[in-house]
Structure formats: C-alpha cells, structure tokens
Amino acid sequence: MGTKTIYERASDSFIVEKSEFIGNISPVKTEEDAVRFIEEIRSANRKARHNCYAYVLRDGNISRYSDDSEPQGTAGLPILDVINKNGLTDVAIVVTRYFGGILLGKGGLTRAYSTAASIAVAAAHIMELMPAVRFNAVLDYRYYDKLSYILPDFDIRLIDTAYSDNVTISAAVRAELFDDFSKKLMDITNGSAVLSEVTNIEFDFA
Secondary structure, X not given: OOEEEEOOXXXXXXXXXXXXXXXXXXXXXXXXXXXXXXXXXXXXXXXXXXXXXXXXXXXXXXXEXXXXXOOOOOOHHHHHHHHHHOOEOOEEEEEEEEOXXXXXXHHHHHHHHXXXXXXXXXXXXXXXXXXXXXXXXXXXXXXXXXXXXXXHHHOOEEEEEEEOOOEEEEEXXXXXXXXXXXXXXXXXXXXXXXXXXXXXXXXXXX
C-alpha cells in the first residue's frame, strides 16, 4: 500500500435547512501549512458562523480537529473521520457553515459536516504515492526502440527524454522492479547503458 493524498485544492458545497456547508480540502505537508490554509478559508468567510476543520499529517503522525463553537463532537471529529476512512494523509479539510436560522440538532450537524467533508474529498484528485526509484538512463540510439518496447513490462513512467549524442530518459519505476529493470536494460544494450541520478522517491502510478 502506498500513501494516499491529493494533488491540489478542491471544494464543494450543499444546503440543508437553509444552512450552507462548504467543504474545502487542501494538500498540506506541515502544521504551518495546515494552519495557513485554515486561516485563509476563515479569512475568506468572515461572515460565516463556523469554520470547522481537521487535518492529518504523516510527519509526526499528527491529527488535529476543531468544532469552532459547534456542539462538541458534531463537526471536527466527523471531518477527521472522513479523512481517516478515505485513508488520506497530508490533507486538511475546512467546512464553513453559513447558518440559515434553523437548528439541525447534534445528529443533523454531524451528518452535515460529514457530508461536506465527503463531497470535498470526492471533488479532489486523489493520488496514491508508492515507493519508487527515479533514474536517468543514457543509451545509444540503436537501442532506443528496444528500450521503448520493454518500458510497459516494468510500468515505467517517463518524465523526460533528451536527444543529443545519445538518448537520455528520466523516468520512475516501482522500487521493487528497479533491479529487474536494470538487468534487462543492460541486457538489451549489451551493457552499454549508463544509469545515473538514481534516487528513492514516492510516485503516483495511477
């Protein structure tokens, strides 16, 4: 299993009993990122009654939430629950509520905040980061067709290709396939290919 997070910010909203609930989700790497995002949403929605939030960070295994003066357990915790049930990390969700004058009760509030968080997640582009190896491979032009032929066998994802005296590809491969790919590369190029800048990364293969 990889690490599930999101590419970029997303949002969605709905109305229940005249109250508007707006779910905003953002990728975050640190608590500073999360706090900055929360404050940005709060600043943009100064007239809203509540800006409730939750965030989960992989670094330090941190999770935080706030009901922002809604009844305890009806807002922040349901938002956090949505994050956890979707297996997400390094994300923050803020749900803004514009009060419509009708009380929803604890059960209604819990459902509304959970729904707002869920539609924000649904609007986001989720990615699953897998352990991978990024590398450069330099090879003679006569071997390029052979290389292109084997790339799908190893689920190689090309990042860049440069053409000069030789062909240089920058690519990513799943960590567990790198050794097998390296052997195959040397086999099809009669040992002439040169691998460089081999680094361990996380990569979305979806």
